[in-house]
Amino acid sequence: MHLPSWNVLIQVIIIGILTGGVYALMATGLTLIFGVMRVINVAHGAFLIFSAYISYWMFTIFGLDPFLSIIVSVPVLFLIGLIFQRFVLSRVKGDPGLGVLLTFAMALTLEGVMGSLWESTGRSIRTAYTSEVLAIELSGLTLRLPWVRIGGLVAAAIALAAIYFFLKNTNLGRAIRATIQNRSAAQLMGVNVESVQALTFGLGLATVAGGGALFSLIWTFNSGSHEEWISKMLSIIVLGGMSSLPGTFLAALIMGVTESVAAVVMTSYLSPIVFYLILFLTLIFRPQGLFGVRIREG
Amino acid sequence: MELLRRWWKPIALLTLLAYPWIYRAPYYHLLGFNVLLFAMMATSWNIMGGYTGYKSLGHSAFYGLGAYLVAVAANELGWNPLVSAPFLAVIVALVAVLLGWIMLRTSGSAFVISTIAMLLIFRLVALNLREITKGAPGLSQPLPPWSPEFSRMPFYYYILFWLLIALFISWYIRRSRFGLGLVAIRDDEGKAEMVGVNTTLYKVLAFGISAYFVALGGGVWSYFTSHISPVFAFDIIVGVDMILMTMLGGLGTLWGPVLGAFILVPAGDFILFTFGSNTIYLAIIGGLMMLVIIFMPRGILPTIAEWIENRRAPRIAHEGAHSMAEMYDQSKGKTVAEDESSHERTASH
Amino acid sequence: MSELLHTDRVSRRFGGIQAVKDCNVSVQTGSITGLIGPNGSGKTTLFNLITGVYIPDEGEIFFEGKKITNLPPSKICHQGLSRTFQITRLFWEMTVLENMIVPIRQVGFRSLLGPNMFRYEIDRAMGLLERVGLTHLKDEPARKLSFGQQKLLEFAAILMADPIMVMLDEPAGGVNPTMIRFIMKLIQDLNREGVTFLVVEHNMGVVMELCDHMIVLDQGTKLAEGPPAVIQINPAVLDAYLGT
Numbered sequence: 001m002h003l004p005s006w007n008v009l010i011q012v013i014i015i016g017i018l019t020g021g022v023y024a025l026m027a028t029g030l031t032l033i034f035g036v037m038r039v040i041n042v043a044h045g046a047f048l049i050f051s052a053y054i055s056y057w058m059f060t061i062f063g064l065d066p067f068l069s070i071i072v073s074v075p076v077l078f079l080i081g082l083i084f085q086r087f088v089l090s091r092v093k094g095d096p097g098l099g100v101l102l103t104f105a106m107a108l109t110l111e112g113v114m115g116s117l118w119e120s121t122g123r124s125i126r127t128a129y130t131s132e133v134l135a136i137e138l139s140g141l142t143l144r145l146p147w148v149r150i151g152g153l154v155a156a157a158i159a160l161a162a163i164y165f166f167l168k169n170t171n172l173g174r175a176i177r178a179t180i181q182n183r184s185a186a187q188l189m190g191v192n193v194e195s196v197q198a199l200t201f202g203l204g205l206a207t208v209a210g211g212g213a214l215f216s217l218i219w220t221f222n223s224g225s226h227e228e229w230i231s232k233m234l235s236i237i238v239l240g241g242m243s244s245l246p247g248t249f250l251a252a253l254i255m256g257v258t259e260s261v262a263a264v265v266m267t268s269y270l271s272p273i274v275f276y277l278i279l280f281l282t283l284i285f286r287p288q289g290l291f292g293v294r295i296r297e298g
Numbered sequence: 299m300e301l302l303r304r305w306w307k308p309i310a311l312l313t314l315l316a317y318p319w320i321y322r323a324p325y326y327h328l329l330g331f332n333v334l335l336f337a338m339m340a341t342s343w344n345i346m347g348g349y350t351g352y353k354s355l356g357h358s359a360f361y362g363l364g365a366y367l368v369a370v371a372a373n374e375l376g377w378n379p380l381v382s383a384p385f386l387a388v389i390v391a392l393v394a395v396l397l398g399w400i401m402l403r404t405s406g407s408a409f410v411i412s413t414i415a416m417l418l419i420f421r422l423v424a425l426n427l428r429e430i431t432k433g434a435p436g437l438s439q440p441l442p443p444w445s446p447e448f449s450r451m452p453f454y455y456y457i458l459f460w461l462l463i464a465l466f467i468s469w470y471i472r473r474s475r476f477g478l479g480l481v482a483i484r485d486d487e488g489k490a491e492m493v494g495v496n497t498t499l500y501k502v503l504a505f506g507i508s509a510y511f512v513a514l515g516g517g518v519w520s521y522f523t524s525h526i527s528p529v530f531a532f533d534i535i536v537g538v539d540m541i542l543m544t545m546l547g548g549l550g551t552l553w554g555p556v557l558g559a560f561i562l563v564p565a566g567d568f569i570l571f572t573f574g575s576n577t578i579y580l581a582i583i584g585g586l587m588m589l590v591i592i593f594m595p596r597g598i599l600p601t602i603a604e605w606i607e608n609r610r611a612p613r614i615a616h617e618g619a620h621s622m623a624e625m626y627d628q629s630k631g632k633t634v635a636e637d638e639s640s641h642e643r644t645a646s647h
Numbered sequence: 648m649s650e651l652l653h654t655d656r657v658s659r660r661f662g663g664i665q666a667v668k669d670c671n672v673s674v675q676t677g678s679i680t681g682l683i684g685p686n687g688s689g690k691t692t693l694f695n696l697i698t699g700v701y702i703p704d705e706g707e708i709f710f711e712g713k714k715i716t717n718l719p720p721s722k723i724c725h726q727g728l729s730r731t732f733q734i735t736r737l738f739w740e741m742t743v744l745e746n747m748i749v750p751i752r753q754v755g756f757r758s759l760l761g762p763n764m765f766r767y768e769i770d771r772a773m774g775l776l777e778r779v780g781l782t783h784l785k786d787e788p789a790r791k792l793s794f795g796q797q798k799l800l801e802f803a804a805i806l807m808a809d810p811i812m813v814m815l816d817e818p819a820g821g822v823n824p825t826m827i828r829f830i831m832k833l834i835q836d837l838n839r840e841g842v843t844f845l846v847v848e849h850n851m852g853v854v855m856e857l858c859d860h861m862i863v864l865d866q867g868t869k870l871a872e873g874p875p876a877v878i879q880i881n882p883a884v885l886d887a888y889l890g891t
Contacts, residue, residue: 040407042414091592096406097353098591101541104355105587108538112581120577223577227534231418234411273422280415283408284400475751478763482749485738492698493750494724494808 004264011143012260018145020256021153022218024249025160026211026229027236029204035180035243036200039089039099045230046110047205049221051077051212053118059125059216066125066213067155073209081205086198107226115223124220152214159210160249163203167245176200180243228272232259235279241289251290314458318451327450331457331522333563335515336543338461340555341468342511343540348550349477350504351484352405355537356413357512359420362531363390364513365520366424366431372439372521379439380456383517387510394509398502405487414534421532436527439520453522457515461556464511469552471507480504484550512540535580539566542587548599557598651676651812651843652728657696657706658867666692668867670706674812679834679844681854681875684864685888690847691733693864694814698730699723711811724750727811733820733847735797739790743781743800746789747772750808768807775803779833795826802833812843819850831857855879863887 004012026048033041051073058069084106092098129147136143167173175196178186187193215221236255240247255275262271282289314334318327339361347353367386371377401412424431431437442449471477479500482490491497520526540555543562548554562583569579594601653673659666667689674680682690695701697708699720707716715723729750738746748764776782779799784792792800798818805813818834819827827850834844834857848854854861854875861878863870865887871878878884 038407040411042411088588088592092595095351097351097410098595100407100410101353101355102588102591104538105584105591108535108584109581109588110584112577112579112584115577116575116581227418231415234415238411267426270422270426273419276415276418276422280412280419283412283415284403287404287408473763474760475748475763476759478745478749479759481741482738485740486736488700488720489732489736489738490749491720492700492724492730493805494721495749495751496719496721498719 007141012264013257016257016260017253018149018153019260020253021156022214023236023256024252025156026208027233027248027252028163029207030233031237031243031245031248032200033204036176037197041103042100042230043103043106044208044233045226046107048208048212048215048229049226050110050114051209052216052221053114055213055216056123056125066217070210070213073213074206077205077209078202081202082198085201111223111226120222122220122222125216148217152218155214172199231279232275235275238279238282239289247290318454327454329567331450331454333559334457334461336539336563337556337559338464339512339515340540340543340559341464342508344544344555345468345471346504346508348544349480350501352409354413355410356417357540358532358534358537359417360390360394360509360512361516361536362420364516365526365531368517369437369439369520369526370430379517379521383514386517387513390513391506391510395502395506398505402501417532417534421528424528424532436525438525441524457518460514542583545590545597548597551599554597554599649676652710655707657703659692659696659701659703666867670868672862672869674843674845677843678860679838679858681858681861682845682847683854688864689867690864694816724808729805729808729810730814731801731816733816735801737789737797737801742786742788744772744785746800747804747807750804772807775806779803795822814845816847819848819853
């Protein structure tokens with residue numbers, strides 16, 4: 001363990017915030033899905049990788065920029081989510097542990113399919129602007145920030161603002177929020193919970209498709225990477241209180257910064273343990289996270 | 299039929315005892331060993347996941363820990379793995395009891411997720427404690443002293459012996475008051491606690507016991523393969539296999555996990571041989587698991603039992619009910635319950 | 648008469664709602680005490696506080712002179728305090744007889760490892776089932792019983808733990824008049840055999856006839872108490888029920 005200089009530390013924190021923004025977009029869908037369905041979608045990481053592969057394909061085959069590939073991946077994942085909830089997940093009732101097992105099985109299936117399609121080689125997208133860096137002089141400090149990271153944060157912020165607007169101002173958005181707050185009351189007020197659930201799952205996967213496009217620009221991935229990423233996203237939403245969107249956003253920033261500091265303070269080999277420990281300890285000792293309510297099923 | 303019911307156990311046992319002499323090719327010994335190993339571990343998982351209803355996805359943590367303890371003890375202290383494994387597994391069971399003590403504050407999906415997190419922590423620690431585990435490349439241990447052509451037979455009989463013990467324990471628990479309490483916890487934990495079942499103690503003990511045979515399996519496996527590394531020792535798929543076998547055969551039944559292992563281990567080998575690819579194997583077991591959860595969540599044995607039950611004259615529960623017990627409900631008086639349950643949602647101790 | 652149970656200024660809040668506030672109630676040994684109050688007055692919350700489902704924010708609870716405030720529900724059951732639920736809770740996958748065997752008061756390691764049904768337990772269980780008229784259903788899964796039968800089974804099962812005091816949450820809720828009669832008779836018989844009762848009930852006829860003492864809750868605190876005849880004409884009580 002060693003302590004970095006101030007110069008490095010500030011740089012690392014800013015990178016952490018930029019990363020955290022992308023994390024927020026990736027984890028938002030997970031929060032929405034848990035909020036409405038009370039199911040932890042363990043396949044979220046696999047869907048993230050899957051949409052990153054779509055971006056990768058769009059880029060290598062058609063030369064489509066990852067920022068633009070969302071026109072393909074968002075509708076595709078939306079549909080998959082709709083179908084998965086409507087025909088698969090909705091059949092499991094009662095035991096919430098079973099829902100986790102089912103989505104976990106989905107993740108394995110997807111991992112297997114992706115591994116067969118794209119092999120286990122690590123993939124990443126290198127665009128013309130991938131290694132471009134923004135250098136800022138700040139009273140003697142030089143900050144070097146990769147443009148993809150900045151673009152990632154901006155895109156994530158736009159997407160999150162759109163989701164926020166959607167939830168606040170549309171009927172479906174209101175129905176979703178009502179279902180999150182009180183399922184039986186929402187049902188009494190005439191919300192068709194079945195279709196809200198299906199649409200929410202679709203929406204949740206659509207957001208992860210957006211996250212996946214940014215993801216493919218920044219990180220290297222293969223079919224097995226979902227395990228690492230689902231634990232990151234889980235620790236974010238658990239810390240954020242499971243069904244609270246502002247909580248998720250804040251927790252994502254916290255985890256982004258924590259991770260990037262941990263990577264320089266510890267060996268980068270060991271740094272993921274920060275996520276695992278936070279996930280483990282939060283679940284057990286503060287299941288309500290930073291803000292939200294306690295995870296209670298039934 | 300009656301004859302079969304009475305004699306199938308001795309017949310099955312004799313068949314298993316004779317098997318390595320009938321099928322003498324090394325592959326068959328490997329297959330036999332794997333079937334018995336997974337039958338034992340699935341039986342063990344079932345005590346927690348089936349009887350108690352707490353489905354752990356992280357039992358590979360105990361498998362890996364058992365494997366490493368046995369390997370390190372063999373290398374550093376010269377302990378014979380087949381002797382040390384049952385004792386070292388006790389240590390793992392104690393670790394599980396300690397972890398269980400804190401993890402079993404959670405339930406439902408939070409519990410499942412916390413077991414995944416536990417496994418990932420174990421794996422990462424194994425990767426990083428290089429002085430002990432030699433890190434990612436892994437750890438070798440001495441080969442068994444007996445001649446290689448015959449090398450798998452002792453393992454086969456050894457694990458058969460422990461499978462029988464595990465089955466005995468599973469059977470004994472199910473018919474003890476302890477087991478009744480576990481099933482009560484699965485049905486309605488709050489109610490069980492309320493009628494005097496010390497649910498924390500029961501769950502923690504069940505968790506420890508269910509870790510024991512998995513750890514033992516890991517220890518034997520590490521000697522069997524003679525080389526272990528964190529990625530394989532702490533592979534989540536090992537735990538998934540146990541779950542899938544149990545759920546396919548019959549969750550919470552005595553023989554279900556065994557049946558599941560006898561079906562899935564050969565099937566898994568068949569898939570690996572046919573496609574020669576790990577990823578297709580993953581896709582298939584993932585898909586199979588989804589199918590089992592959706593269409594047959596109780597597994598083969600209970601489904602068959604129900605089918606037989608229904609073919610016999612279907613008895614109606616209320617038939618001949620007492621006059622005063624006959625009545626029917628009008629309403630269940632929901633109003634107060636409703637505001638009570640919304641309290642509960644925001645409540646925390 | 649001596650005091651069997653009492654709560655000393657017990658409070659519990661949920662988020663912004665003060666469900667129970669500075670609540671003092673006491674139950675005399677050998678009594679059938681009624682606990683009434685309008686919807687949301689905190690009756691069920693008080694039940695949950697006494698049986699250890701919730702831990703009070705403030706205040707203490709005593710049973711037989713011993714403090715039980717922070718004990719887990721199972722320990723409280725071992726002390727001899729059992730309850731039923733407003734919405735019947737049984738072990739649905741178990742048979743009727745198994746449902747009878749689960750409740751226990753004293754457990755050592757020996758009995759933990761013993762068989763799940765001792766002969767004497769079965770005899771006792773069958774005796775109690777006989778009393779509620781469910782003997783012939785002993786091997787049926789609990790989920791197959793009718794609503795009324797489930798209610799009786801829940802009642803009979805908690806008696807297996809040999810309780811000193813039984814708390815009933817709406818024993819007459821949702822059952823027909825014949826069944827109500829039967830349950831009332833059962834309560835009175837058991838009371839004569841020495842079991843103390845604390846009963847939450849909405850059906851005023853039942854409460855008035857059954858109870859020898861009544862406690863009225865309103866907005867989480869005790870509004871009044873006394874014999875049924877006195878409570879019936881207490882203006883504050885009438886106000887609480889009709890006023891708002």
